[in-house]
Amino acid sequence: MVKKTVEGSFAVAEAVKNCEPDVAACYPITPSTHVAEELASFYANGEIKEYIATESELSSMSACIGASAAGSRTVTVTSSQGMALMHEAVFNAAGNRLPIVMIVGNRSLSAPLNIWNDWQDSITERDSGWIQIYCENGQEATDAVPQAYKIAEAVSLPVMVCFDGFYITHAVEPIDVPTLEEVRKFLPLFKPAVKLDPKNPISMGEYAFPSHYQLFREDLHKDMLAAVGKVKEIHDDYAKMFGRSCGNGLLEEYRSQDADIVLVSIGSVCGNAKEAIDQLREKGEKVGLVKLRLVRPFPYAAVAKALAGKKVIGVFEKAYSLGAVPPVYGEVLAAVADAKAKPVISSFTGGLGGKDVTVGNMLELFGKLKQGKKLVEWV
Amino acid sequence: MIEIRLHGRGGQGAVTAAELLAVSAAEGGKMTQAFPFFGVERTGAPVQAFCRIDDKPIRVHQNVYEPDVVVVLDASLLPVVDVCAGLKKGGVVIVNTKKKKEELGLKADKVFTVDASSAAEKYLGRRDRVNTVMLGAFAKVTGLVPMDALKKAISHRFKGDVAEKNIKAIEECYNSTC
Numbered sequence: 001m002v003k004k005t006v007e008g009s010f011a012v013a014e015a016v017k018n019c020e021p022d023v024a025a026c027y028p029i030t031p032s033t034h035v036a037e038e039l040a041s042f043y044a045n046g047e048i049k050e051y052i053a054t055e056s057e058l059s060s061m062s063a064c065i066g067a068s069a070a071g072s073r074t075v076t077v078t079s080s081q082g083m084a085l086m087h088e089a090v091f092n093a094a095g096n097r098l099p100i101v102m103i104v105g106n107r108s109l110s111a112p113l114n115i116w117n118d119w120q121d122s123i124t125e126r127d128s129g130w131i132q133i134y135c136e137n138g139q140e141a142t143d144a145v146p147q148a149y150k151i152a153e154a155v156s157l158p159v160m161v162c163f164d165g166f167y168i169t170h171a172v173e174p175i176d177v178p179t180l181e182e183v184r185k186f187l188p189l190f191k192p193a194v195k196l197d198p199k200n201p202i203s204m205g206e207y208a209f210p211s212h213y214q215l216f217r218e219d220l221h222k223d224m225l226a227a228v229g230k231v232k233e234i235h236d237d238y239a240k241m242f243g244r245s246c247g248n249g250l251l252e253e254y255r256s257q258d259a260d261i262v263l264v265s266i267g268s269v270c271g272n273a274k275e276a277i278d279q280l281r282e283k284g285e286k287v288g289l290v291k292l293r294l295v296r297p298f299p300y301a302a303v304a305k306a307l308a309g310k311k312v313i314g315v316f317e318k319a320y321s322l323g324a325v326p327p328v329y330g331e332v333l334a335a336v337a338d339a340k341a342k343p344v345i346s347s348f349t350g351g352l353g354g355k356d357v358t359v360g361n362m363l364e365l366f367g368k369l370k371q372g373k374k375l376v377e378w379v
Numbered sequence: 380m381i382e383i384r385l386h387g388r389g390g391q392g393a394v395t396a397a398e399l400l401a402v403s404a405a406e407g408g409k410m411t412q413a414f415p416f417f418g419v420e421r422t423g424a425p426v427q428a429f430c431r432i433d434d435k436p437i438r439v440h441q442n443v444y445e446p447d448v449v450v451v452l453d454a455s456l457l458p459v460v461d462v463c464a465g466l467k468k469g470g471v472v473i474v475n476t477k478k479k480k481e482e483l484g485l486k487a488d489k490v491f492t493v494d495a496s497s498a499a500e501k502y503l504g505r506r507d508r509v510n511t512v513m514l515g516a517f518a519k520v521t522g523l524v525p526m527d528a529l530k531k532a533i534s535h536r537f538k539g540d541v542a543e544k545n546i547k548a549i550e551e552c553y554n555s556t557c
Contacts, residue, residue: 173437358441
């Protein structure tokens with residue numbers, strides 16, 4: 001491993017390169033541009049076999065679908081409007097069971113136009129059949145890449161590696177990037193069970209009548225649910241080989257085991273929450289954090305276990321479902337619905353479009369939770 | 380943890396300066412983090428970049444609101460941006476200007492000035508290429524980044540002649556900051 005002080009985007013791009021993708025197809029968009037840019041320069045240096053500079057994100061995903069169907073290991077990179085533009089192909093990739101990896105530099109959706117961070121771009125695609133892994137820092141994002149390929153190819157489902165735009169994509173931090181040789185030991189060659197091959201012609205992406213369409217969707221749903229186990233297993237293998245883990249691979253419990261009040265959140269803001277928790281713990285307050293790593297498939301059992309016996313739970317998310325409960329909050333409610341003791345569960349939506357969520361803001365949230373009343377609010 | 384805020388204008392390289400600071404401090408054995416805040420993405424618009432230096436791993440990801448050190452790459456920002464906002468007690472401000480510190484009217488305990496633009500013109504041929512040059516002043520004033528680590532970071536980032544010229548400009552600023 002090579003420890004470098006490097007921008008998150010560049011470390012992630014290097015991790016992608018070391019997974020030896022056959023085809024990268026990208027259209028640059030802020031704040032994930034540097035990942036695409038770096039992949040393009042790897043291609044220019046002969047370190048990636050093929051890089052397609054597409055004319056749109058819909059083309060990027062379509063190119064990945066074609067290449068993946070033909071048996072290639074593929075990657076694309078996007079954010080925000082770019083992901084929105086590829087929407088129909090995102091569903092297609094999952095429906096065709098293609099193990100594409102997509103790097104997502106999380107950013108808000110228009111309108112109004114905004115280039116900064118929240119999770120609405122990938123959260124909006126939560127029902128598409130893609131596995132979604134969210135990362136707290138550049139190291140976690142870098143480590144998630146080889147795991148993403150191994151998971152995708154093991155369960156024949158596409159995987160998104162999501163990391164916060166600017167906060168992580170542009171943060172220069174010390175990061176260990178697994179080398180090509182190390183990744184080769186961890187990640188086997190991609191050998192799809194079926195692929196498009198002129199010598200042995202088959203059809204993929206076929207028409208399904210009402211008699212069969214739902215069966216395909218049901219299969220996809222069951223396999224998504226079952227993929228939780230594979231995500232954990234592959235995380236544990238990686239942790240054993242590289243000495244770095246992210247909780248249990250599904251979520252990370254930070255000082256939450258003996259806590260009365262627990263915050264649930266995702267991504268880079270969890271570092272700020274940990275800082276706030278340490279400050280409150282010094283004052284004797286029993287507070288903790290459950291950081292979600294896997295958001296699709298949603299690890300209901302692991303979340304229920306981590307939150308068992310908690311009196312007060314708060315969910316902070318940089319995402320919304322307008323006119324309904326926020327998406328992560330809804331999942332947490334479902335996860336603890338069968339608990340014997342009913343906890344008070346509050347929802348906080350915030351940090352949208354780059355609205356900075358500081359350690360001070362986290363202290364305020366814990367202050368609100370301490371009052372023990374159910375709150376559903378935008379902060 | 381030491382928190383640093385750099386103020387510049389789009390195109391002057393404040394973001395690169397923050398990154399080089401982080402890389403240099405890491406060379407010197409510290410844990411570091413640097414990241415930018417882009418406003419409107421256009422040349423000449425006010426830009427901020429942040430850097431954190433600590434002995435333990437840095438897990439906070441938020442803008443810097445209470446800096447220990449402020450670096451101002453362009454003195455024309457002083458009338459339009461409150462560069463001292465949130466500055467910690469005893470905090471340091473380093474300004475690229477020919478003026479004397481008393482003339483700047485900054486509300487800070489410690490103000491240092493350096494004519495980085497002239498050094499940039501002399502060695503790099505452009506008055507606005509002050510980002511690397513100002514790091515010499517930073518190294519002198521704060522002692523947070525050893526000069527040899529800074530030179531190493533510059534040599535890693537730039538090649539041959541360009542690296543040498545930058546190092547000369549940095550050395551001149553290191554010696555002329557007051």
